Amino acid sequence: MRPPHQPHAIIRRVTAARIPLILFVVVLGASAFFFGGSGFNQNASFDQSRAIADHHTLAIDRYLGNTFDISTGPGGHFYPNKPPGVSLLAAIPYAILAPVERAGGGDPDHLPLLTANLWLVTILICGTSLAAIAVMLFHWGTSHGASARRAVIVALIVCLATPLWAYSTMLFLHLPSAAFLLGGWILLFRQHPRPLAAGVLLGLAGLTNYLCIPAAVICVLASIRSSPKIIAGGAPFAILLALYHRAAFGALMTTPVATENPAFRRPDLALGILARPSLEALWGITFSPYRGLFFIAPVLLIALIGLARMRRFDLWAIVALFIGFNICFNGWHGGYAIGPRYLLPAVPLLGLALYEVPRRLDKVLAVAAALSFALNLSATAVDPQPPDSVRNPLFDYAVPLLIHGEVPERHPIPGWLRQLYTGHVAVNRVAADEALPFMKHAPGSPASEWASFNLGETLAPQGSLWSLIPLLLWLAGGLMVLLRVRPAPADTP
Numbered sequence: 417m418r419p420p421h422q423p424h425a426i427i428r429r430v431t432a433a434r435i436p437l438i439l440f441v442v443v444l445g446a447s448a449f450f451f452g453g454s455g456f457n458q459n460a461s462f463d464q465s466r467a468i469a470d471h472h473t474l475a476i477d478r479y480l481g482n483t484f485d486i487s488t489g490p491g492g493h494f495y496p497n498k499p500p501g502v503s504l505l506a507a508i509p510y511a512i513l514a515p516v517e518r519a520g521g522g523d524p525d526h527l528p529l530l531t532a533n534l535w536l537v538t539i540l541i542c543g544t545s546l547a548a549i550a551v552m553l554f555h556w557g558t559s560h561g562a563s564a565r566r567a568v569i570v571a572l573i574v575c576l577a578t579p580l581w582a583y584s585t586m587l588f589l590h591l592p593s594a595a596f597l598l599g600g601w602i603l604l605f606r607q608h609p610r611p612l613a614a615g616v617l618l619g620l621a622g623l624t625n626y627l628c629i630p631a632a633v634i635c636v637l638a639s640i641r642s643s644p645k646i647i648a649g650g651a652p653f654a655i656l657l658a659l660y661h662r663a664a665f666g667a668l669m670t671t672p673v674a675t676e677n678p679a680f681r682r683p684d685l686a687l688g689i690l691a692r693p694s695l696e697a698l699w700g701i702t703f704s705p706y707r708g709l710f711f712i713a714p715v716l717l718i719a720l721i722g723l724a725r726m727r728r729f730d731l732w733a734i735v736a737l738f739i740g741f742n743i744c745f746n747g748w749h750g751g752y753a754i755g756p757r758y759l760l761p762a763v764p765l766l767g768l769a770l771y772e773v774p775r776r777l778d779k780v781l782a783v784a785a786a787l788s789f790a791l792n793l794s795a796t797a798v799d800p801q802p803p804d805s806v807r808n809p810l811f812d813y814a815v816p817l818l819i820h821g822e823v824p825e826r827h828p829i830p831g832w833l834r835q836l837y838t839g840h841v842a843v844n845r846v847a848a849d850e851a852l853p854f855m856k857h858a859p860g861s862p863a864s865e866w867a868s869f870n871l872g873e874t875l876a877p878q879g880s881l882w883s884l885i886p887l888l889l890w891l892a893g894g895l896m897v898l899l900r901v902r903p904a905p906a907d908t909p
Contacts (some may be wrong), residue, residue: 442894453718453844453868498674574767611642615649722769775807839879
């Protein structure tokens, strides 16, 4: 006869098993609520997805009016100046959406469908990447002795209290590559490694982000006994990347960096982009108000304590790799960007270190997490692509706009920005069919005003602070459910 407490234990086990799904949905909803808008980077990748699906070509010659992130291939054809991973992934959902829209009488090449498609593809590629990162962090924590409650909190901190959130709302390569790199690392170093599957994810990371290729090499060196399987898993993607280089740029090893827009290159630099390490860049990407990771996400400072306690050469080496590249890169600031976007693939790996932070620092962690969440909510809600001329994007731009709906005169930002970028939320005015704001659409036009948005603006007045209420209710409700779900006794430390 079954003991009287056993049914209750079974219910608790089933309930606990739902935490990853609930966590995925909550984080995905927080990402999908926003569309950060268009710009050089996301337009270039999406242009190639459209070219692949609609015209069966890799070249983006038809779409040059909406991006300057280009490289030149043989025959004078143009391609995005970035690896093809995001374009190839985004081409899959777009190839389904566009024919359906055309069959219904719509035109996916023109607004507003163009904007809607870019937003939907961003959710499917970048939003799901953020949600997957949350689930992977949760599983890592619970499999290494953390309670389900603590694992939920760590996952939410990494996803919603760092710039990962802002970049999940735009079609940049950083979120997918971060998810693939984290997944590959976890599959290699979990209790029961799966090196072949890890190789697949690391291969996808390299196909999406060139800087993840040396990061994958570090993973291989740290797991040398499994290297044949890792290499076997990643090999198809290495071959695909080489074939892409040959098709687009004429040689297996010729990357788009070698032929990109001359405005982004200098002939006196290695590969046209790499100089000696810069202290200015090091300060800029770490603590400066301009692009400092620890300025916009001070909670990650505490993660460094955990990283030191982990004593893992591979994690330190990967973080150092991303920092080292960024401080040598001539475009280290990332242009129109929030935070140090080239460091983002290393952020989830830093998140793993939060599990190693001593429990006596929990109150400090909570305060830092709350501050980091507020800062990243401001950046995500207002404009995740502040112009590079704004030296303090948070406190001279995002926070004043969020509170006042305009930037007061006392804040040192360009006059045109003060006049044309107004509203409490979603102020990016670059439409999906233009490279720069107002090239095709006048200030105040529907195309300009809806170039970026949040879903709350369909209920509250456009640009209103009230539009964030549905998001806050969503997060509060999700957190309440996640923290009230109790794991089975065997799952608690």
